[in-house]
Amino acid sequence: MGKIILTGDRPTGKLHIGHYVGSLRRRVELQNSGEFDDIYIMIADAQALTDNSENPEKVRQNIIEVALDYLSIGLDPEKSTMFIQSQIPQLTELSFYYMNLVTVARLQRNPTVKSEIAMRNFETSIPVGFFTYPISQAADITAFKANMVPVGEDQEPMLEQTREIVRKFNTVYGEALVEPEIMLPENKACLRLPGTDGKAKMSKSLGNCIYLSDTEEDVKKKVMSMYTDPNHLQVSDPGQIEGNTVFTYLDAFCKDDDFEKYLPEYKNLDELKDHYRRGGLGDVKVKRFLNSILQAELGPIRDRRKEYEANIPYVYKVLKEGSERAEAVAAQTLKEVKEAMKINYFDDVDLIAAQAEKYKSQE
Numbered sequence: 022m023g024k025i026i027l028t029g030d031r032p033t034g035k036l037h038i039g040h041y042v043g044s045l046r047r048r049v050e051l052q053n054s055g056e057f058d059d060i061y062i063m064i065a066d067a068q069a070l071t072d073n074s075e076n077p078e079k080v081r082q083n084i085i086e087v088a089l090d091y092l093s094i095g096l097d098p099e100k101s102t103m104f105i106q107s108q109i110p111q112l113t114e115l116s117f118y119y120m121n122l123v124t125v126a127r128l129q130r131n132p133t134v135k136s137e138i139a140m141r142n143f144e145t146s147i148p149v150g151f152f153t154y155p156i157s158q159a160a161d162i163t164a165f166k167a168n169m170v171p172v173g174e175d176q177e178p179m180l181e182q183t184r185e186i187v188r189k190f191n192t193v194y195g196e197a198l199v200e201p202e203i204m205l206p207e208n209k210a211c212l213r214l215p216g217t218d219g220k221a222k223m224s225k226s227l228g229n230c231i232y233l234s235d236t237e238e239d240v241k242k243k244v245m246s247m248y249t250d251p252n253h254l255q256v257s258d259p260g261q262i263e264g265n266t267v268f269t270y271l272d273a274f275c276k277d278d279d280f281e282k283y284l285p286e287y288k289n290l291d292e293l294k295d296h297y298r299r300g301g302l303g304d305v306k307v308k309r310f311l312n313s314i315l316q317a318e319l320g321p322i323r324d325r326r327k328e329y330e331a332n333i334p335y336v337y338k339v340l341k342e343g344s345e346r347a348e349a350v351a352a353q354t355l356k357e358v359k360e361a362m363k364i365n366y367f368d369d370v371d372l373i374a375a376q377a378e379k380y381k382s383q384e
Contacts, residue, residue: 023057023058023059024056024057024058024168024169025057025058025059025060025061025165025166025167025168025169025199026048026051026057026059026060026061026167026169026170026171026204027061027063027161027162027165027167027170027201028044028048028061028062028063028170028171028172029061029062029063029064029065029106029161030063030064030065030087031065031066031068031069032064032065032066032069032080032083032084032086032087033069033073033079033080033083033225034083034086034225035083035086035087035090035232035233035234036086036087036090036232036233037223037230037231037232037233038214038223038230038231038232038233038315038319039213039214039223039230040090040233041094041233042206042214042273042274043173043206043213043214044171044172044173044206045090045091045094045233046094047171047204047206048060048062048094048096048101048171049094049095049096051171052095052096052097052100052101053095053100057169059102059165060100060101060102061101061102061104061165061167061347061350062091062096062101062102062103062104063103063104063105063106063161063347064084064087064088064103064104064105064106064340065106065161066080066081066084066105066106066107067106067107067112067113067157068106068154068157068158069083070107070150071148071150071151071154072141072148072151074148074150084105084340085333085336085337086234088103088336088339088340089234089326089329089330089336090233090234090326091103092325092326092329092336092339093233093234093322093323093325093326093329094233094322094325095325098339098342098343102343102346102347103339103340103343104340104343104344104346104347104348105340105344106161108344108347108348109164109344109347109348109351110348111164111348111351111352111354111355112157112160112161112164112351113160114355115160115163115164115351115354115355115358116153116156116157116159116160118358118362119156119159119160119186119190120153120156122186122189122190122193123155123156123182123185123186127182127185128152128153128155128156131155131178131179131182132178133155133175133176133178133179134152134154134155134178136175137151138151138152155179155182155183156182156186158179158182158183159182159183159186159187162180162183162201163183163186163187163198163199163201163354164350164351164354164355165347165350165351165354166198166199166354167199167201168199168200168201168202169201169202169204170201170202170203170204171204171205171206172203172204172205173205173206173213174205174213175213176203177203177205180201180203183201184200184201186198187199187200187201188200190358190361194358194361194362195361197357197358197360197361198358214269214270214273215266215269216229216230216266217229217230217231217243217244217246217247217248217266218247218248218266219248219264219266231243231244231315233319233322233323233326234323234326235319236323237316237320237323240312240315240316240319241312241316244267244308244311244312244315245305245308245309245312247266247267247270247308247311248265248266248267249265249266249267249304249307249308250264250265250304253297253304256300256301256302256303257300257301258300259298259299259300260297260298260300260302260304261298262294262297262298267304267307267308267311268294268297268307270311270315271290271293271307271310271311271314272290274311274314274315274318275290275311275314277289277290279310279313279314279317280293282313282317283310283313283314284310293307293310356368
């Protein structure tokens with residue numbers, strides 16, 4: 022069995038730097054490492070519809086936004102298969118079979134599902150599709166026999182649900198599915214980047230995101246208004262690093278050679294933090310340093326995005342061809358699943374022959 026990755030995003034908006042440090046940047050590194058046999062990157066539109074069923078146009082329009090973000094960060098359709106979830110009908114059929122392997126009580130205990138339901142205020146009006154999306158996610162992963170899934174730590178309960186489904190299926194029907202492992206970001210600051218306002222989660226509705234597609238001016242404006250230490254009123258005041266959004270972003274993005282380029286009076290981030298804690302270092306200076314780092318990171322991404330925006334038919338061609346490749350793989354997995362479940366009636370020549378012999382002997 023080769024090394025296979027499956028990952029993706031819901032097309033509910035443009036992707037932001039939280040997505041970038043949490044998974045997107047790592048995907049490009051993994052893609053270019055040459056260590057993996059196949060990499061599948063899914064635009065999860067069917068999953069997005071589970072809580073956007075009355076606004077399908079939002080999902081439809083954001084598919085191209087996500088695809089543009091994918092290509093602009095450096096994902097290569099020659100190395101990674103990018104596809105649209107709804108264009109792979111085998112995923113729906115796999116989900117239907119997996120539903121018999123999971124109880125309602127187990128889904129209700131899933132911490133990720135519980136928190137998502139609370140966040141959306143669904144309470145007792147939970148769409149069934151949304152409630153069962155851990156099962157759909159298991160279908161996505163197993164359809165491509167992915168054994169590595171790069172996600173944030175908040176998705177760990179979801180992946181555990183997939184593993185449970187795989188174990189149950191293989192126990193009942195025989196070894197047909199592959200059990201995946203989670204691949205967490207190596208940089209702890211990248212596990213969950215806070216919003217620019219210091220809130221725990223970046224959210225389009227909260228207006229606290231820096232998008233990959235933001236202009237240079239927008240990025241600067243958002244950085245310079247970023248939440249820091251509310252008690253650091255004067256430059257001379259000692260400052261707190263913990264909970265300070267600017268330093269959290271520096272933990273995620275900063276490298277030692279950035280100091281040589283943009284802030285040569287310091288050798289590394291530890292020195293900068295020590296000075297801030299002692300006092301005598303203003304927030305504006307630190308924010309300007311962060312802005313320089315982010316502009317250097319996001320500038321090439323913006324430039325590539327403009328090139329792809331000028332050739333939208335090519336972007337759709339990438340998604341169409343990727344979806345066709347993905348469907349062929351998912352179809353083979355579904356064939357094996359149905360064979361294991363013994364519901365491949367028309368392909369089972371032994372069954373047909375045995376039934377024919379059975380009724381022939383009764384004559």
